[in-house]
Every structure is written in C-alpha cells, then in structure tokens.
Amino acid sequence: MYADINFKTKKALKEAVAQGKRIRVYQPNNMFGVDPPRDGTCAVEGPWYPKPHTWYAKVTLKEGFIVKVR
DSSP: OEESSOOSSHHHHHHHHHTTOOOOEEOTTOTTOOOOOSSEEEEEEESOTTSOOOEEEEEEEETTEEEEEO
16 A cells, blocks of 8 residues: 555655644555555555655554554
8 A cells, every 4th residue: 555645755754644644545556446444554655656665664544544654
C-alpha cells in the first residue's frame, strides 16, 4: 500500500503524521476490489512506482487515517 501523498522518505511521513496531517492509505491497481483498512495496521512503501521503493513502514490507522508510523 501507499500513503496518499508521495513521501520520498519514511522520516517525511513520520513528520507529517506528527504535525497532525490527515493521511490515508490506498492500494494501487486494486484489481480485487479490497478496500484498505480503516482501523488497525498495514504496511506502506514509498516512494510511488515507477521510482524504486526505498522505504517501508508499518502504520497504525484510526478511522482511515494514519496515526502512527513505525
């Protein structure tokens, strides 16, 4: 999954979440029609394709927004 903003680094994602920005996750090319979780955890990666992924993070979601980055 990806964050809905194309963060170049995991640190940038962490900083945005710490500042209270409302960031969602999404699954590109969602061919099976499975919605991303609203609550719980999932893995995200970045930056977006076609750039090579250089960071990965486990995030906690609450009501569809990232509230914690590990």
